[in-house]
Amino acid sequence: MSDANRRFEAEMLPCLDAAYSLARWLVRDEHVAEDVVQDAYLRAFRYFASFRGGDPRPWILGIVRNCCYSWFAQQKRSQEFEVDLDDADAPSLDADDRPQTPETLLSRKVERAHVTAAIAGLPVVFREVLVLREIEELSYEDIAVVLAIPKGTVMSRLSRARRLLQEHLSDYR
Numbered sequence: 001m002s003d004a005n006r007r008f009e010a011e012m013l014p015c016l017d018a019a020y021s022l023a024r025w026l027v028r029d030e031h032v033a034e035d036v037v038q039d040a041y042l043r044a045f046r047y048f049a050s051f052r053g054g055d056p057r058p059w060i061l062g063i064v065r066n067c068c069y070s071w072f073a074q075q076k077r078s079q080e081f082e083v084d085l086d087d088a089d090a091p092s093l094d095a096d097d098r099p100q101t102p103e104t105l106l107s108r109k110v111e112r113a114h115v116t117a118a119i120a121g122l123p124v125v126f127r128e129v130l131v132l133r134e135i136e137e138l139s140y141e142d143i144a145v146v147l148a149i150p151k152g153t154v155m156s157r158l159s160r161a162r163r164l165l166q167e168h169l170s171d172y173r
Helices: 003-027 030-046 056-075 102-120 124-135 140-147 151-172
Strands: none
Touching: 003 030, 003 056, 003 124, 030 056, 056 124, 056 140, 102 124, 102 151, 124 140, 124 151, 140 151
16 A cells, blocks of 8 residues: 555545535435545545645545535535435434433434434535534634635624524424
8 A cells, every 4th residue: 555545544534424424414315425425535535635734624525515516416406405314314413411211312302303404404505514513513714615615604604504593493492
């Protein structure tokens, strides 16, 4: 194995879960997300020489995002298409410290389903920024790199995404 191959594996493979999570949230289909991530990693490997070091997550997540948008274009669908998310397959959200009783487990499952549905229902431009910040915990600067937009636009979209999510979840409560 060449040094470039070893370097690619060392830097990019730890980002695989984040790449799949972003793809899953954007395309809202686990099988398509797997294909998109595979395509993204092939592209990343092909163009790895252009990676200039630093944190590899923004670089690879930018490629994943571009692959998702390529998939959208190939499907010739609206970016606002509807796909049901099965709670068991949904990316995990942080659990709280409530006791593990049947009632709290059911309550947590219902809450998670509402939050997942609310996030999935956001327009893709807001969903992607929310997922990158709140689930992948990227900085505003890294999100700006991934999305190729100014940091101020990231902050604006994130604020609007949070507001839309809050509005949707307030209807639930």
